[in-house]
Amino acid sequence: MNYLFGPVASRRLGRSLGVDLVPFKTCSLDCIYCECGCTTNETIQRKEYVPFNEIIAEIKEWYSNGGKADYITLAGSGEPTLNSRLGEIIKGIKRITKATNIPVCILTNGTLFYREDVREEAALADLVIPSLDAPNEEIFKKINRPPEDLNFNKYIEGLISFSKSFTGKLWLEIFIVPGINDDDKSIDELAAIADKITLDIIQLNTAVRPTAEKNVHSETEEKMNDLAMRFSPKAEVVASFNKKTVVNDSATKDKVFELLSRRPCIVEDIASGLGIKPADARQFVIHLLEEDKIKKSERDGKTFYLK
Numbered sequence: 001m002n003y004l005f006g007p008v009a010s011r012r013l014g015r016s017l018g019v020d021l022v023p024f025k026t027c028s029l030d031c032i033y034c035e036c037g038c039t040t041n042e043t044i045q046r047k048e049y050v051p052f053n054e055i056i057a058e059i060k061e062w063y064s065n066g067g068k069a070d071y072i073t074l075a076g077s078g079e080p081t082l083n084s085r086l087g088e089i090i091k092g093i094k095r096i097t098k099a100t101n102i103p104v105c106i107l108t109n110g111t112l113f114y115r116e117d118v119r120e121e122a123a124l125a126d127l128v129i130p131s132l133d134a135p136n137e138e139i140f141k142k143i144n145r146p147p148e149d150l151n152f153n154k155y156i157e158g159l160i161s162f163s164k165s166f167t168g169k170l171w172l173e174i175f176i177v178p179g180i181n182d183d184d185k186s187i188d189e190l191a192a193i194a195d196k197i198t199l200d201i202i203q204l205n206t207a208v209r210p211t212a213e214k215n216v217h218s219e220t221e222e223k224m225n226d227l228a229m230r231f232s233p234k235a236e237v238v239a240s241f242n243k244k245t246v247v248n249d250s251a252t253k254d255k256v257f258e259l260l261s262r263r264p265c266i267v268e269d270i271a272s273g274l275g276i277k278p279a280d281a282r283q284f285v286i287h288l289l290e291e292d293k294i295k296k297s298e299r300d301g302k303t304f305y306l307k
Ligand code: SF4
Pocket: 027, 028, 029, 030, 031, 033, 034, 035, 036, 039, 077, 078, 079, 108, 109
């Protein structure tokens, strides 16, 4: 499978089958906290980044082999709404899994909701989890590092507009970066924007895994709980403080090491080879590098990891 990963256990979504709609790492943002690393193709251009027919064929194969999941989640190596066949993919998934009616979720940064076609296509999902980290353009540039042709006000207006017409569930995720968006003014402004969005839940997250930029710190659990009270409805803290983190999953880390002992791989190969999320594959790679068990090598513009 090239485009499916999992199902993986997700704290929020139960057993979630991930579907990657863009190549690693294609996104409309380059967030400093991204667990997948820095964006290598930052764009707001929609196109068929990965072939529609291959995605549908993989879903069919997975489902006909008895595939079960609590959610099929469009996410992975970047921004899924960049795929111009998003709507057809959701319809295809729903057609294939009709008998068990598996809900479809989109994890999105929401920046393309200013486009009517994206709003219409995303509205076919059952659950949409957009993110909102910045209360203004200045912080948007600091945290999310958008391309020049992406306008902050249009993004916020698009998100509000989508939420008004969407009939499924909408969970808003806000990522807290200490020293940038956790001061009183920023939180008040974020809460004011959230008030304008028709939503079911607000979820607060912070960096508990290695991030694209090294200087991104984690907010404390105590402060996160305080900040949660400042939103209406009260936000849920979804960061996994003191929980078993992916890098402590030594069995999977051993499998990554075994794979890299056999052949050099890029992060996507590791993720698809072991059926894990690209973000998780990257975490294992970072830890194996830190332990000096593997090394990296650049070839044809790609980073390979090997023993
Ligand atoms: S966190 Fe999400 S929106 Fe931000 S760069 Fe990573 S994939 Fe893109």
